Amino acid sequence: MTSTTTTIGDPVHPASRPEGHQFINGRRSEGRGPEAKRIDPATGEAAEVIRLASAADVDAAVAAAKAAFPAWSRATPAERGDALLKLAAVLERRAGELAAVESAQTGKSLRLATEFDVPGTIDNTVFFAGAARNLQGLGAGEYGAGGTSMVRREPIGVIGSIAPWNYPLQMAAWKILPAIAAGNTIVLKPSELTPGTALIFAEAAAEAGIPDGVINIVTGTGPDAGERLVRHPDVAMTSFTGSTAVGRKIMAMAAETAKRVHLELGGKAPFVVFDDADVEAAAHGAVAAAIINGGQDCTAATRAYIQRPLFEAFTARVAELMDAVVVGDPADPDTDLGSLITHAHRDKVAGFVERARAAGASVLAGGTAPGGDLAAGAYYRPTLVAGAAQDSELVQQEIFGPVLAALPFETDDEAIALANDTPFGLAASAWTRDLDRSLRASAEIQAGCVWVNDHIPIVSELPHGGYKASGFGKDMSQYSLDEYTNVKHVMLGRDRAAHKDWQDTVFRDRTPGTK
Incomplete structure (x- = not known):
């Protein structure tokens, strides 16, 4: 397609990386949408030109996540936890790079990025490595006559997440970590203003051995990439952090396919x-x-x-x-x-x-x-x-x-x-x-x-989330895993009789030879 160049906002110093601003199925690539020029907010000077994601890029990312889901969802909690520990080690090694890019693309002080954003993200990663092995439910027991019940927590499927520009690295981690710790796969759309550290996070995950397709990044605008991601029929859940006004639109779009919604919205x-x-x-x-x-x-x-x-x-x-x-x-x-x-x-x-x-x-x-x-x-x-x-x-x-x-x-x-x-x-x-x-x-x-x-x-151990127009659902903590799992009741019948007493409330067996 013929591209046009527009100015999308104001971040970042690093030169445009030739491998592109999308991360789909384990590798960086160029988007197939329009080009966009980014401006450094600290200087007002042009920083880089990127190729944004198109609807086709979103479809490819969702397809990769869908294909990776069966194997990743069957990985044991220990396997997922070990992968996250390896990811934490890679992030630690790339901490300086992450801080520099985070500061450059947002305009925040390098001190804040170095002492708050990056160590907080690494700590979150270590926490969810442990949380992956601690999915909780009621203990198995006889809650009703004739059967033993248990509760299973199962991953939902492909998660479509949209993160804001204010804390690009931490918000990417808050979306990705509980989702994949619970066995889901994910497509994350960072803000087109600040995709740099989300892409590094995905690269670090690949380096840590997390399989291709488990984490995908699409850098595009809300109307193009965001809406396609929310409305995609193969996306089972939408997680969004941003303004209350946009959150209401996200809810309406998600309702079209009756998908689960997790919202962290505005505050005052x-x-x-x-x-x-x-x-x-x-x-x-x-x-x-x-x-x-x-x-x-x-x-x-x-x-x-x-x-x-x-x-x-x-x-x-x-x-x-x-x-x-x-x-x-x-x-x-x-x-x-x-x-x-x-x-x-x-x-x-x-x-x-x-x-x-x-x-x-x-x-x-x-x-x-x-x-x-x-x-x-x-x-x-x-x-x-x-x-x-x-x-x-x-x-x-x-x-x-x-x-x-x-x-x-x-x-x-x-x-x-x-x-x-x-x-x-x-x-x-x-x-x-x-x-x-x-x-x-x-x-x-x-x-x-x-x-x-x-x-x-x-x-990391305690939840973050709002009341009223600030949304619902929790980030961080063990509570966030609840957001990314389906709860299933399984009952194993122990009474081998053909006829159960409770069935008499529905019908009585009047066939010949029965009492």
Whole structure:
């Protein structure tokens, strides 16, 4: 087909790899869709041209996954676990490369990629190597008269997953690892903005001995590759991480073939500071939680509710800390905050702040894009806004940037009500020295994760997932394996009589010679 070249966004420094940006049936290849030019978000310069996936590429990837499923699903848990341990070792060896590509394609600081994204992914891989050998179910027993029952957990089939651009490596791992640990095969569509580390992950899996076709990567747009993957009749389950608006569309498309859906959607995390909190700890926690990954994190702190006696001290300290954050070249080890993902996204974030300012809110820190040497990049300063209304877009909508809104509250009841007053429910935190307050907040705030006196840390052993418009289903942890398995009840009849007593409720044998 004749290709056209379009600009799709803003990532990455490395030169285009000649083997292509698809990984299908164990090898890299070029896509058969249009060409797309990618822009480095930190410099505004052209980074590479890639050939995107077409519907035919998605079909080929699904066919490869379908062909690999019978053998992989029959592999023993120990065999799958051993393969994942080998994968962890390969990822460890390629850690420097993974961090460099992750930073370059997203604009995040190399320090964050090196100390958070890559080690977190390796730890997830080691965890699922063990989890593969620990699929749980009810013990076999006689739950009804005349038979012994057991529960089997079986893989679903081909999983079609769509991952976002904010944490390309970790999101690829969160999708791939539980799926293949449970015996499924997978086709993953990373964002066309950030496919680099997902492709390296798939290459590492092949190097570790995971069979061809078990992991496939298609780099394409949502309308072309994404929709084809969701609607494909041979895909048994769709897993999607992204915005709530797109998640609703995914559900509708998946319903056409009645496939299972797993969704991790948007967030608007409240950060509740009670009047007995340690202000210094809360302020440090708020800055770190608001600007991590440029604020491009569904669990980032976005709404700080501060009990009135602490409001001025808290906002003053947060503003001071934000003003001291080093915004700069992602590759510089002194950089705290790199660029956002694209210039268009930077402008979207800035628009939220400008509209809030125009409506009468006060910008206490940041609120601008830096100039000078950084003017060509998609940078935005850490921003603190006070005085926005609870029903304003700044407080209600996901901004996905380093912007924190600060609002006061009077009573504990009001704090809980405000924390729950958005459609979202992915994450939240409460800051208090009081045990009763911490227990109440953790019970009554409607979110899949509630931290107390901290915000952001995650571990492989514990689940991640939301309430309300933030989706359903869990990533990480043993709970995520539940998402990727079918539960089957098997009953072995032990009563060899031709006639069972329960059958009398349905019919009575009146044939001659029976009693």
